[in-house]
Amino acid sequence: MGKLTIGCFASLVGSTNLDFAVKLAGAALDKGHKVDLWVSGNGTMLSLQDQRAFKDYSYLEKPVKELMEKGLNVTACEACAEARGYHDSNTLEGVKRFSMDWYLGSTFDADRVLHIGGE
Amino acid sequence: MATTKLGFIVQRPGYKSENPKLALTHAIASQSVEIYLDDEDEVTCDVAFIGDGVLNCIKDQKAVENYQLNSTESHIKMALLCDLNIFVCKEDLDKYGLTENDIVLDANEMGGDLEVKVVPYEEITKMMEEMKHLLFF
Numbered sequence: 001m002g003k004l005t006i007g008c009f010a011s012l013v014g015s016t017n018l019d020f021a022v023k024l025a026g027a028a029l030d031k032g033h034k035v036d037l038w039v040s041g042n043g044t045m046l047s048l049q050d051q052r053a054f055k056d057y058s059y060l061e062k063p064v065k066e067l068m069e070k071g072l073n074v075t076a077c078e079a080c081a082e083a084r085g086y087h088d089s090n091t092l093e094g095v096k097r098f099s100m101d102w103y104l105g106s107t108f109d110a111d112r113v114l115h116i117g118g119e
Numbered sequence: 120m121a122t123t124k125l126g127f128i129v130q131r132p133g134y135k136s137e138n139p140k141l142a143l144t145h146a147i148a149s150q151s152v153e154i155y156l157d158d159e160d161e162v163t164c165d166v167a168f169i170g171d172g173v174l175n176c177i178k179d180q181k182a183v184e185n186y187q188l189n190s191t192e193s194h195i196k197m198a199l200l201c202d203l204n205i206f207v208c209k210e211d212l213d214k215y216g217l218t219e220n221d222i223v224l225d226a227n228e229m230g231g232d233l234e235v236k237v238v239p240y241e242e243i244t245k246m247m248e249e250m251k252h253l254l255f256f
Contacts, residue, residue: 007254009141040145041137080141100148104162105155107252108123115254117131117138 002111003034007103009118011042013057017116018046022060022067024114029070036110038103040077041118044084047076049092061092068094075102120159125149126250127164129172133191134182139175142166142256143194150201165250166198167206167243172256173215176207176222176235195235196226205235206243 006025010017018039025035039046046060053059068074076086078097091097107113127142146164153161168176175191182190198205207222225234236242247253 009138009256041141099151100145101150101152102155103145104125104149104152104164107125108121108152108156108160108162110252113125113252113254115252115256117256118136118141 001032001034003036003109004028005036005038005103005106005110005113007038007040007113007115008043008046009039009041010116011119012045012048012051012060014042015119016058017119018043018060019058021114021116022046022063025072026063026067026070029067029072034071034073036073036075036106038075038077038106040080040100040103042084043118044076044081044086047074047081047091047095047097048086049090064092065094075106077103120161122160123162123252124250125162125164126247126253127166128247128253128255129166129168129175130170130255132171133175133180138256139172140189140191140194142254143191143198145254146203147194147198147201149203165204165206165246167208167246168211169208169240169243170211173207173211173217173222177217178221178223192223195223196229196231199226199233199235200229200231202233204233204246206246207235207237208240208243209237210240212237 008021051061180190180192
């Protein structure tokens with residue numbers, strides 16, 4: 001089995017790029033691959049806890065929690081998060097926060113890297 | 120010892136979105152990636168500005184004066200100081216009527232030796248072929 005590193009810079013609300021990234025991560029996990037998901041820029045919104053589900057807005061807290069239980073490794077850019085007022089105290093349990101070199105480190109032994117830029 | 124080569128391809132103009140600056144800050148982060156790797160393993164990053172992305176390279180940006188933000192220009196200089204290869208597409212500069220005189224080419228005033236390489240797109244495609252992974256911003 002392989003390793004997939006996904007970098008997503010798109011926000012939780014505003015496009016469905018993060019939705020796609022999370023769905024792809026789930027599909028790869030189901031096939032037995034290891035998946036790292038890096039969120040940076042507006043993508044760090046994914047790391048917020050207490051998201052509220054509305055039918056008109058993307059809601060990924062529940063699926064991300066379920067995927068993390070299956071082994072999905074989610075890491076948010078700490079500087080990008082802090083700049084937006086997303087602190088340790090309101091970060092979804094299980095989501096890690098590191099600096100940008102973590103993403104590059106994850107690509108080192110990744111079989112594939114899928115980078116999804118921001119809006 | 121193993122090396123993973125990453126190619127950062129910047130296609131969007133500066134300041135309209137965060138992407139170009141994030142491309143540069145992530146590429147510069149290659150300077151500290153060794154904390155996640157075994158001894159002597161490394162990740163290297165080349166950065167290429169193509170299409171509208173070449174507009175990021177215009178010199179004398181006033182981001183600090185107007186927005187109290189570090190300019191994309193200063194990040195390009197920082198990348199040069201970190202010895203990252205920076206490519207700028209010659210044809211796309213031409214498309215905007217820009218020449219090497221209009222863009223940041225070096226970080227000499229900061230003690231940098233490396234210079235931006237203005238090259239035909241063909242050379243950028245060669246660079247991309249040498250990379251293990253490409254990241255489009």
